[in-house]
Amino acid sequence: MTQHHTELLMYVAPEPIRAANERWIARILEQLGHTRLSAEGLTLPELWLSPDLLLTQTCGYPLMTALRGQVRIVGRPRYELPDASAGSHCSLIFSRADDPRKTLADFRNSRGVINSEDSNSGMNLLRQSLAPLQRNGQFFSTVVSSGGHRESLRWLRENLGDLAAIDSVTYAYLARHAPEEVSGLRVVARSALSPTLPFITVGSATDKQVEALRQVMNETLRELPDVVRALGLPEVLAASESDYQILLDYQREAVELGYGRLR
Numbered sequence: 384m385t386q387h388h389t390e391l392l393m394y395v396a397p398e399p400i401r402a403a404n405e406r407w408i409a410r411i412l413e414q415l416g417h418t419r420l421s422a423e424g425l426t427l428p429e430l431w432l433s434p435d436l437l438l439t440q441t442c443g444y445p446l447m448t449a450l451r452g453q454v455r456i457v458g459r460p461r462y463e464l465p466d467a468s469a470g471s472h473c474s475l476i477f478s479r480a481d482d483p484r485k486t487l488a489d490f491r492n493s494r495g496v497i498n499s500e501d502s503n504s505g506m507n508l509l510r511q512s513l514a515p516l517q518r519n520g521q522f523f524s525t526v527v528s529s530g531g532h533r534e535s536l537r538w539l540r541e542n543l544g545d546l547a548a549i550d551s552v553t554y555a556y557l558a559r560h561a562p563e564e565v566s567g568l569r570v571v572a573r574s575a576l577s578p579t580l581p582f583i584t585v586g587s588a589t590d591k592q593v594e595a596l597r598q599v600m601n602e603t604l605r606e607l608p609d610v611v612r613a614l615g616l617p618e619v620l621a622a623s624e625s626d627y628q629i630l631l632d633y634q635r636e637a638v639e640l641g642y643g644r645l646r
Contacts, residue, residue: 386420387437388430393580394440394552394614396533397560403613410603411438415596436585438596443627444503446581451624457582458597458619459626465558466551466573470620474508474548474574479539480567487546487572488516495523496535496544497645503630504550505532506645508574511633512548514642526646533557536564548574555615575633578626582619597621 391404498505529535535547
């Protein structure tokens, strides 16, 4: 048996979601006859670029920037959840429910919250939504990075910020299993659609290996209907870098409108 890093770390909460991902990973490794190599101590970029990587999930924005040409795309998940379907999802742009401002334009000069600068759902899609509304390259009075979508939601709930973009899959999981984390908030707008977060493997993988891995992922989903129900994920679709070019198109649109940096 060979050891490989096999981690699904982009959606790790609430607990039923983490547990379902772990069951799926265990069955994939069992089918392949591999064992799991601990990724403890690795940062996400180190995991994504590890020569021992078998399978993980990344964000589409770093896929097309920091990771481009260095990893292989195994596929993209076909979630069937509210605001996520057919291999696409979006960002839900939230404020507090009691905020009197109703439209995105109303939030000019408010306090923005992003999860990180390299996030598609937390930054890139929000920037694309706000680019037509900015003035002289600025929309917010301040922008802070929270470090994660759940933290961004907490900042809104605790009135530490006014507007944040949350991945629609993350929101669906929290609304189902941890409704207290999204209570008192409302959706101001939905972003443009975006391909769902890609599954990747090591850059040296062959086409045959990539296809075989995606096939095993789908076979194991068919064997684990409870995992499918928990994740809202019935299938992994074939995907390529060309599917994710739209994320760079969104970036270019913002730059052309004078809003290259979300601020």
